Amino acid sequence: MSGGKATNTDLKNADASITYDAIIVGCGVIGPCVATGLARKGKKVLIVEREWSMPDRIVGELMQPGGVRALRSLGMVQSINDIEAIPVTGYTVFYNGEKVAIPYPYKADIAPVEKVPKLVRDGNDKVTEDKTIHVKDFEEDERERGVGFVHGKFLQNLRAIVAEEPNVTRLQGNVVEILKNGHNEVVGAKVDIDGRGKVEFKAHITFVCDGIFSKFRKELSTDHVPTVGSSFVGMSLFHAKMPSPNHGHVILGTEHMPILVYQISPEETRILCAYNSPKLPSDVKAWMTKKVQPYIPESLRPSFDEALAQGKFRSMPNSYLPGRQNNVIGMCVIGDALNMRHPLTGGGMTVGLNDVVLLMKKIGDLDFSDREVVLDELLDYHYERKSYDSVINVLSIALYSLFAADSKDLKVLQKGCFKYFKRGGDCVKLPVSFLSGVMPRPFLLTRVFFAVAFYAVYVNFQERGMAGFPVALIEAFSILFTAARVFTPYLYTEMIG
Template structure:
């Protein structure tokens, strides 16, 4: 390792850090995993794992991180609109390729879930459809950390990385401020930065690598909620509010995330929820939602950040530090874990990570190959948020058309849920389907307007298409061509 104490230093032990540290250790590499606070975290996002994320955990031999935390199985989504609802179940296993285990990572059945109080091995392993899962974020992260701590080649350190160690334009490690206030330098062939959405180190990749705030989530925790459709995520659309996402995270707790399009949360959050959101929720959720409103409510900023090429020798930025999307579709952990699996595959044939040329070549390939999954999940999150928030007349037409499109069933559901689940990573197919929905929305609008408003309907063809193009194409360009 050319004198380095560690082959890799991983900064951050959140949703991605332990996974990449474990994968590197199972490749025989000595790893330092640095985390500011090893206590169980308390967060209001990162609680829903899409099927592609679970498949990544299988590849890493870490799927049992969802066990023994009272996690709730998820079979798909239910979308509510105008007093109607439509089911969007996850794909059949027979329709997607089987997962591929990473070399050295899968052993002793660690790619399969265990039976516990809420997870059924038979359902997850032998069921016909792919599964998702929701859970308390902190308990899941604690399980990931336990797996990392059990790896003999991983040293876990508590401290805050205050800076990266740079030498002639290359990164050779980190300076860590320890709990006693002292600072210590640690060297490594590769420094992996995955310190999350509020990353302090992402700008080391580029000064302009900063996220753009686009909305907020208002979070409530419902107690003993009467969910209209068990084991599905609920997406609720209404006339005067951005979408509400509701999913069960334990047998007694249900998370409600109420999106808000402003750059600041509403001044009177409880009044907004009571007057604009509550009346349009399914009736069975009203008692638990009202009770949850009495508690202290939390908010969470939602931001977007396009990935940049990792082109600084010795530095790898990954996870939300590299790339962010709207959390509406629950794709953040899936992208990060998918990136982790891809990186580890590319590193398999590199004996030592101090081979700068080989690592740089692998990271160039990583930047290109990750775009399929990354683009689909990121673009879909932005496009669906825009349609479901529907803060303009044309977007409301597209919103209604999208719901009517789902009601057709068959491929009108199967293909979109393939994108949503991360199991259909085809950005150009996503483009085709998005504009297919736009044209379907135009047809629905023609029928709604009737023959007397034919001139208006013709004009609206262009305004609706213009809105669809404005919503979709800038992000398509950013994700695929930057």
């Protein structure tokens, strides 16, 4: 792919004298997908990114099957090709030394991928053959697949796809202001361009896709602000011997916070270690040595120990931000700027990409100069997206509470959850369908979550035995109350908000 072909001058020449159909702020994961989709629908699009060179980040490196399916719907799935991406066929969960494999769902059990008209063409909904992605495995496997990759390389592929669209103008610059008219309606964006200064660009609609640290999400409402409860500390492991190749690894235990491990290239494996506070420990290396290293599976230890000795730690805050209705004429906030969840379940890109698919279906064929009609569809869009985003968001928060268990009840729920997975059958099939972003059914998620909670209570009764029955009975109420506390408020916020 030809990502960075344009010269610096090409990237600074955008015409400011015309009115674009759409301006896209940000060319991260979501921006290029919105821009490509709209361009293929015949819209004239300006996409503004402050830094077109390849970013180096520890986010967005494992895409769930629901994200891959959305890329297919958009005709952009070849963005996972030619970057030495690693196919992911499921998860392995470790708990105090035991483990359970959780394969991704069967394709036959879920709806077929929808092809968005005008976006899917010439086989661009199918992967091509490369060094690590094999068409036969990916297209003909009876189960869904996800994929691990180096985030920056994936982004450059998305950017290469958008660069091929004749209806798209790319611009390098820092958006400094969302422009409004006297009625508080958005009319475009002001961009600070190196060598040109601050230039105003006009559009019928402006898409805000400026990501996790979004400056412009507040244009929806000043209280649209994320909360941060924990962090991830990451390292790169090189030539790691994976305990379960082609799997995401979730390492749980009663003595430590959850640890995620997944391969992102033939050489590199990402490890993300949760720390239950937004503020990192004062001595990260000492914390890693004491609270992470002892719990790393044996085959990973040599690469882990080497990375620890080198001490190249990188951290990210884990933010939560429920979505909000886009109710401002001329603007649509999308991606992390709109909605964030805990990255434990790797659902961010899947939510954002499914949002793009829905958006294309709802407004892709409208005349954007009819701004009231576009707004009406955006108001509806907020409710339609709830079916999938609420499942992924609530699951991420609830699982993090269980997996980072910092109370007696949560530890019982954590153990119950692991034992529930060990039962196999529907006890694996349904949870992994939610996790992989292919089961948009929030009320079924609620049923399954409480089934896990009741199972945890049952396991606790078993472990207490006859003599401990009275204690287990009292604990049962407390455990169920705790389960409701970590689940229900989030479900309520997601469904009602």
